[in-house]
Amino acid sequence: xxxxxxxxxxxxxxxxxxxxxxxxxxxxxxxxxxxxxxxxxxxxxxxxxxxxxxxxxxxxxxxxxxxxxxxxxxxxxxxxxxxxxxxxxxxxxxxxxxxxxxxxxxxxxxxxxxxxxxxxxxxxxxxxxxxxxxxxxxxxxxxxxxxxxxxxxxxxxxxxxxxxxxxxxxxxxxxxxxxxxxxxxxxxxxxxxxxxxxxxxxxxxxxxxxxxxxxxxxxxxxxxxxxxxxxxxxxxxxxxxxxxxxxxxxxxxxxxxxxxxxxxxxxxxxxxxxxxxxxxxxxxxxxxxxxxxxxxxxxxxxxxxxxxxxxxxxxxxxxxxxxxxxxxxxxxxxxxxxxxxxxxxxxxxxxxxxxxxxxxxxxxxxxxxxxxxxxxxxxxxxxxxxxxxxxxxxxxxxxxxxxxxxxxxxxxxxxxxxxxxxxxxxxxxxxxxxxxxxxxxxxxxxxxxxxxxxxxxxxxxxxxxxxxxxxxx
Amino acid sequence: xxxxxxxxxxxxxxxxxxxxxxxxxxxxxxxxxxxxxxxxxxxxxxxxxxxxxxxxxxxxxxxxxxxxxxxxxxxxxxxxxxxxxxxxxxxxxxxxxxxxxxxxxxxxxxxxxxxxxxxxxxxxxxxxxxxxxxxxxxxxxxxxxxxxxxxxxxxxxxxxxxxxxxxxxxxxxxxxxxxxxxxxxxxxxxxxxxxxxxxxxxxxxxxxxxxxxxxxxxxxxxxxxxxxxxxxxxxxxxxxxxxxxxxxxxxxxxxxxxxxxxxxxxxxxxxxxxxxxxxxxxxxxxxxxxxxxxxxxxxxxxxxxxxxxxxxxxxxxxxxxxxxxxxxxxxxxxxxxxxxxxxxxxxxxxxxxxxxxxxxxxxxxxxxxxxxxxxxxxxxxxxxxxxxxxxxxxxxxxxxxxxxxxxxxxxxxxxxxxxxxxxxxxxxxxxxxxxxxxxxxxxxxxxxxxxxxxxxxxxxxxxxxxxxxxxxxxxxxxxxxxxxxxxxxxx
Numbered sequence: 001x002x003x004x005x006x007x008x009x010x011x012x013x014x015x016x017x018x019x020x021x022x023x024x025x026x027x028x029x030x031x032x033x034x035x036x037x038x039x040x041x042x043x044x045x046x047x048x049x050x051x052x053x054x055x056x057x058x059x060x061x062x063x064x065x066x067x068x069x070x071x072x073x074x075x076x077x078x079x080x081x082x083x084x085x086x087x088x089x090x091x092x093x094x095x096x097x098x099x100x101x102x103x104x105x106x107x108x109x110x111x112x113x114x115x116x117x118x119x120x121x122x123x124x125x126x127x128x129x130x131x132x133x134x135x136x137x138x139x140x141x142x143x144x145x146x147x148x149x150x151x152x153x154x155x156x157x158x159x160x161x162x163x164x165x166x167x168x169x170x171x172x173x174x175x176x177x178x179x180x181x182x183x184x185x186x187x188x189x190x191x192x193x194x195x196x197x198x199x200x201x202x203x204x205x206x207x208x209x210x211x212x213x214x215x216x217x218x219x220x221x222x223x224x225x226x227x228x229x230x231x232x233x234x235x236x237x238x239x240x241x242x243x244x245x246x247x248x249x250x251x252x253x254x255x256x257x258x259x260x261x262x263x264x265x266x267x268x269x270x271x272x273x274x275x276x277x278x279x280x281x282x283x284x285x286x287x288x289x290x291x292x293x294x295x296x297x298x299x300x301x302x303x304x305x306x307x308x309x310x311x312x313x314x315x316x317x318x319x320x321x322x323x324x325x326x327x328x329x330x331x332x333x334x335x336x337x338x339x340x341x342x343x344x345x346x347x348x349x350x351x352x353x354x355x356x357x358x359x360x361x362x363x364x365x366x367x368x369x370x371x372x373x374x375x376x377x378x379x380x381x382x383x384x385x386x387x388x389x390x391x392x393x394x395x396x397x398x399x400x401x402x403x404x405x406x407x408x409x410x411x412x413x414x415x416x417x418x419x420x421x422x423x424x425x426x427x428x429x430x431x432x433x434x435x436x437x438x439x440x441x442x443x444x445x446x447x448x449x450x451x452x453x454x455x456x457x458x459x460x461x462x463x464x465x466x467x468x469x470x471x472x473x
Numbered sequence: 474x475x476x477x478x479x480x481x482x483x484x485x486x487x488x489x490x491x492x493x494x495x496x497x498x499x500x501x502x503x504x505x506x507x508x509x510x511x512x513x514x515x516x517x518x519x520x521x522x523x524x525x526x527x528x529x530x531x532x533x534x535x536x537x538x539x540x541x542x543x544x545x546x547x548x549x550x551x552x553x554x555x556x557x558x559x560x561x562x563x564x565x566x567x568x569x570x571x572x573x574x575x576x577x578x579x580x581x582x583x584x585x586x587x588x589x590x591x592x593x594x595x596x597x598x599x600x601x602x603x604x605x606x607x608x609x610x611x612x613x614x615x616x617x618x619x620x621x622x623x624x625x626x627x628x629x630x631x632x633x634x635x636x637x638x639x640x641x642x643x644x645x646x647x648x649x650x651x652x653x654x655x656x657x658x659x660x661x662x663x664x665x666x667x668x669x670x671x672x673x674x675x676x677x678x679x680x681x682x683x684x685x686x687x688x689x690x691x692x693x694x695x696x697x698x699x700x701x702x703x704x705x706x707x708x709x710x711x712x713x714x715x716x717x718x719x720x721x722x723x724x725x726x727x728x729x730x731x732x733x734x735x736x737x738x739x740x741x742x743x744x745x746x747x748x749x750x751x752x753x754x755x756x757x758x759x760x761x762x763x764x765x766x767x768x769x770x771x772x773x774x775x776x777x778x779x780x781x782x783x784x785x786x787x788x789x790x791x792x793x794x795x796x797x798x799x800x801x802x803x804x805x806x807x808x809x810x811x812x813x814x815x816x817x818x819x820x821x822x823x824x825x826x827x828x829x830x831x832x833x834x835x836x837x838x839x840x841x842x843x844x845x846x847x848x849x850x851x852x853x854x855x856x857x858x859x860x861x862x863x864x865x866x867x868x869x870x871x872x873x874x875x876x877x878x879x880x881x882x883x884x885x886x887x888x889x890x891x892x893x894x895x896x897x898x899x900x901x902x903x904x905x906x907x908x909x910x911x912x913x914x915x916x917x918x919x920x921x922x923x924x925x926x927x928x929x930x931x932x933x934x935x936x937x938x939x940x941x942x943x944x945x946x947x948x949x950x951x952x953x954x955x956x957x958x959x960x961x962x963x964x
Contacts, residue, residue, distance in 0.1 A: 309540075310540075352579075352582070352625070353578070353579060353625075356494075356581075356582060360494075367615060372611050372614075372615060373607065373608040373611045373612065374608050374612065378611075379539065382539070382604075382652075383539065385648075385652050386652055386655065386656065389649075389652050389653055389656045390656040397649075397652075401645050401648075401649060404645065405641060405642065405645060408637065408641050412618075412634070412637055416622065416630050416633060416634060419619070419622050419625045419630060419633075420625055420627075420630060421625050421626065450538075453537045453538060453539055453540060456539055456540055457540075
């Protein structure tokens, strides 16, 4: 967590040279993430050596490990990609410079958010990520970013209000301590409701997704990749902490349908919207709305399963697969749009011939996002579907299946367009980091499909029912 | 390599695919060499496996894909039957495709996906669990799409779209069926049918419908056959592979697996599901033949003929009697070698003389005698004339129908054979007995541009379909092997 902060400061100081910092940063963070994946599950770190509830506890559980590792991969790859292909508007070099400190801020905020289990710290990290995300979005469209900023602000305030209520009620904001004392009374319900509403805005769950498509579609490709892959995931992870770890007693099975229902609607709505889009990046952005829906659709499935580890692993695998695949897809889409005649889907003709590597990356990412095997997206969806059918939640199962079909419709529409005969490309296809980055990310999303068992076990440690006492240091 | 042999069969095409994707067009000779080489090595591996299987060895390779769900490659006799077919025909189709395309555009992509497609087909054959089967089955869908849409014109893209719409919808139904069944009995292994006794018959029937309906899309059973004639927009080597080995066969093979290895004959008979399926298969057989009769385009006629012929396999599997099962299984092989002969010849005709419509076939036998001879063998086999392989299939199916007290199925077979004759014999008549129209290139002219590799594969398959008919009584003939498989299920 501290390392990316350091890199951010260095990047601020370094100015024009900041871009080169990604070269040491990417392997360093990947190494740290790997180390994190290997440390014992019950390890916990007290920053500043103060005891709870004053100290800041960092706990690398299964959720944290998976998310930190995926974040390192995504930001590392996006960073290397951006190094080869800086995200700047014509003649606006200053903007490119701001990109680098921002990604480190995002990185630090996201990692801290995944690792901590303290609701106030989570607020801080939420703000860090939002700040970075708004600024990244502003690189594309100031208007969309402002809209994003206003909505994010409302979300933050709602969350903060909820935290304040909890402090007043229980005098602690640590997730584990809360789980021991929480009562289902009015104040708690209100706090949970406020925090949830705030977080849902950040995670862009339908019907609070309005800010996402314009912001993600307008930003430069590397920025969109980070926004879609990472920024929305933090809200999701905090909601996991709240609903499953802090208040399992309060959040009953029925209450979880409050999240699952909109999740299901989001899958349908996002997919239908994606089908209607004429511009490639808008299509990809609406696909994020749909994919976020799956994550929340999983909430009631986890709670309702007799053996929740399957659904839980499915949810986490889906989250990670989406991070990798969506980042790959945005990067690939960015490259494709640079070479294409225009930004509409119909303008993509001929790209399959002229830039096969990039179209392949897009295709592989699409395979994972559609949930077709073999891919991480399939494994995740398979586990979720299994859980849904096992507990008789046929409505959710139906939505997942329909969502997969709709995704196939809109992604294959884009791929089909690439295969069509078209004019000669404007820019010749080049090999190199910028082409390799999306290919590697998409490839990883596919490879995840083969390592299901290992990832399943890795994520399972995080399940609150599996390691309830992990927090006490 | 012993236990890894099945894995080797899956990994070899990956190598060939990566080589094909990576090599630029100017190194096409290396790409061709790699493709043929790998196909040949695979054939050797399969030969070794066949020898081992004769000795009763069953190869298996498994690893835990998800907790409770194993990824299993298992070479039981049924799997070997299909693997041998696909590996053998793949080698020939590769040679053919290299000659057919020569120096067309986008070949690295084509051969890459071509390899993935065959990988998926062998994977489907070797799958030992339902989930493994589904993985390869979907990979097949994905790998064939770029092949169908290869040309990139409006017609091909539309064909690709229709293909995907049908197959993905089918896959979803199939997946839902598998998941539902798994939620009741746990992971499904093909080697040991699960105990379905405790499940209500209605549930079992619904799951059966989901599975068979889903698989029936690829097997082109009516009313799910619509994609197949459209997919004719694909280049000839793709059509050949699609019709003989890969897609439709994967569907038919899956249906056999579901009936015999997931449900088991007893359960299917108890639920009374065999007869309705046989009826649908019969309807498809007749409908496909009638449609084929009405086509004026050569490849479309062949396509509808496939719709009809693949349902023979389903018919045999659903009649549930010793001879019917054997007839269906052996037709899986026979239809493959005969249909691939026909498609490779049709491709050669289109490539050399621009013939695509049936009316243009006049005199083709005089101009391209070798091609048309191979075509004739395939066509006669399809009709069911002895001694070509198709006769054996129909003979066994007919006896099987009588054994199962389904005399109506014999009528279906007879009617279909008549229809087959009605749509194939006029082609042979035109090709051999009518004079070529003016404007066709002279024989001498054709001889200068002859590419033996374009004709050789079809000749080989034509000879093999003759051989499979004449030497059917030998134990290593397709019939001998199918008998072994069939008896295994009935024991």
